Amino acid sequence: MNYKDLAAKILKAVGGDENVEHLEHCSTRLRFSLIDNKKANEDELKSMPGVLGVKKNAQFQVIIGNDVVEVYTEIKKLISDKGINKESNKEKRKIGAIALDFIISVFQPLIPAIAGGGILKSFLMLFNMMGILSSTTSTYKLLMIVANAPIYFLPILVAITTANKMKANPLVAVSAVAALLTPDLTQMLGHGAKFINLPVQSITYASQVFPAILCVLCYSQLEKFFNKISPKVIRSFFVPMMSLLIVFPITLLVLGPIGFTFGIYFAKVIMFIFAKFGWIAVAVLAAFLPFMVVTGMHKAMIPYVVTSLGQTGKELIYNAASLAHNISEGGACFAVAIRAKDKKLKSTATSAGISAMFGITEPALYGVTILHKRVLYGVMIGAFSGGAYLGIKAVEAYAAVGPGIASLSMFISKTLPNNIVNAIIGLILSFVVSFIAVALLWKETSIETKEAGTVKEQFNAPVEGQLINLSEVKDQVFSSKVMGDGIAIVPSKGELYAPADGTITLVYETKHCLAMKTDNGSELMFHIGLDTVNLKGKYFDPKVSVGQHVKKGELLMNFELDNIIKEGFDPTTIVIITNRPDANLDIMEKKKVNKKDFIFAIN
Missing domain, CATH: 2.70.70.10 (Glucose Permease (Domain IIA))
Structure with a gap:
């Protein structure tokens, strides 16, 4: 595939670089925040070799598949800043779409770092359990430090993504948030600190996301204000100085406590749902994930996953449901590969099934599942069955990554040795039920004699x-x-x-x-x-x-x-x-x- 050529065609079809306000990518999709969605040519995009599909909701999503990183890299080389700050040309969007776009833009880029650290941590625990690398060695401890770093320094990672989204200076934003993590501040807050006789609440900001988001949102507005009123000759130091001078105490006194409290109750609400509905919540979510992934709405779950991992070190609902769904997509595709008569469909189903087993479901969804109603039914049956088992066993995940065969170590726990065993059983159950369901339900979509x-x-x-x-x-x-x-x-x-x-x-x-x-x-x-x-x-x-x-x-x-x-x-x-x-x-x-x-x- 010629990535450079495809990138140029995609950029032209979305309205040119002057129409791109923001661009990021996930495991299979280019995620554009466009100034005007109406300027994008969906038909042209769908007809391009290398493009699996197009979805438009909070963001304009171009589905590429496994080559998304290479295409993203080439598009980034072609994008200038023509579209930035052209608010007058920006398409009016509903507040819900704006909020979802913001959430995805801030949390989606965090996943590689969190996933990398989480999987490394799970492998270290696995090696310790197998006697390959003892947890008492300095090698183990040093590697565990880097594995834990993405979660501990979540506020700094969030500061970067939020600043990028808000078009604010990311280094100054990081400086404001990093101040919350300094040992000196932690020690002062522990002994009771005051700012101009106003008491500062003692909060541990490590692993928190919402205080950092509020801090950077406030900073971005201060930066805009001081850029307007500051003489150009002193702007380089005056703007960051004044912004830091104001945003840090505001965060300590107001924004930090608000964000911390919101994060605590946000996680509690999700845990309440799990406690109230238990396995049903996991099973239903798993069954409906095909619709959520197709529309991109599954990304709305990222804040919960990141918050849960940051505050409790584990996550009980989404990753278990996602494991059941991903493996069910794989089982369904392999059933289609065996039952279908069409050679092209057999080939598509085989490759998509392999991809789904490793946690990437878009090729299966767009190439097989949503095109065949009976396959969709089989996937939902398999996902519900596997999700129900994983929910009943309360399987915990310890990393934020697309669950699949290669990332099963995300379910390894020192305190719950059966957690990984139950995850594997849920995986097998999802695959078998989905495979059998599709094999029985399958009917060739066109009559062939x-x-x-x-x-x-x-x-x-x-x-x-x-x-x-x-x-x-x-x-x-x-x-x-x-x-x-x-x-x-x-x-x-x-x-x-x-x-x-x-x-x-x-x-x-x-x-x-x-x-x-x-x-x-x-x-x-x-x-x-x-x-x-x-x-x-x-x-x-x-x-x-x-x-x-x-x-x-x-x-x-x-x-x-x-x-x-x-x-x-x-x-x-x-x-x-x-x-x-x-x-x-x-x-x-x-x-x-x-x-x-x-x-x-x-x-």
Whole structure:
């Protein structure tokens, strides 16, 4: 893959670097905060080789897969600061979307450091349990220091990500927050300290995130204010000096205690939910994670995970549910790989299944699960079963990373030796149940028959009416088959249906024409009427949108047949196979057809 070329195309399709306010990435997605989402061309992005999909909610997400880091690196080289601070051009967004965008931007970049430290810590404990490396050695203790560092210094890490999001000076922001972690301050607060006769609450700020966030939010506003009023000649030292002078005492007296209290109760609420609903909370979350991951809403759980790990050193709900879901995706994909007849689907399911087993589920979700309803059901059944077991056993996680085979050490505990055992049992249960469920539920999405050693893809009639040969169509472009082979129907009813399962790839602006790609790879174009482009959308009412997956017999469009005829247009509807010029079509004899009738097949 040419990462540089793909990066340039993606950047252009999202509206150019001047439309990018902020960019980050997770394990599979580029996460853009765009100034104006309307400037992004979703259709163009979805059609790019190397792009698995596009999702738009709080952020504009371009799903890349395992090559996301390389593509992100190339895009960062192309981005300037043209889009920064152009508030006048910024698209108005709902407060919920703004809040979620902020949460993801602040917490998502923390995951690699927290995950790296957590997994290193779990491996050290494993080596100690196996007698490979004793916990009494200086080597073990030194490595444990670096493993614990990301959690201990969470306030500093959060200060960096928050400052980057707020476009504030990250080094000054870190200085303000780092002051909260200094040994001298800790000692003073322990003995009782006052600032201008105002008592300062004794709080241990290590591993806390919300005091740091509030501190940097306040600092960013102070920085903007002093930049406006400060003479340029002294700005380099005056702005940070005045900002630190004000933000530090405000944090000690007000923001720190508020953030600390919020963090404590935030974690308590989640633990209350677990105590109240127990295994049900884990099982239900695991079953619904496919929908959350597809929409990107699972990122809203990151603050809870990070806070729980920072305050208690463990997490009981999300990681267990995520383990059940990830492994269920793997089990489902392997079942599809065995049961499916389509070679391309087999290949996709196999690679996606392997990826899911290692904690990366987007290839499985976008390549298999959401395209096949029965697979989705199987994944939900497997995830619920595994999640229920993990919830009943109260399996604890000690790192923030996508759970999978390679990261199972995140469940190793010194005090709970059965924790990792239960995690493995939950993994196996999720895989087996999902695999069996999909194997039993699976049904090929398109009807395939074998005749004389060849496999045929069959299609039903897209409209009701009189079936005619394409050569009879009163338009030379279609009748001469320049655009491809196909069939034509003189409609008796103004409804267009999907002749097979597939995904809508195009809806023309004038609405008289749309296209779809079947699950078996055939690309079909539907053209309602001759020269009806001149109606400019009048009398046509599409019921689908680009990217939507449809089932055979599903309504694609309503069209006012009588009015089209009254306007003097021939209503003959044409179906062209645009990507298989060498295919042999078997077309049934002319007769009246409806959407339940098989009318043609392609080898």
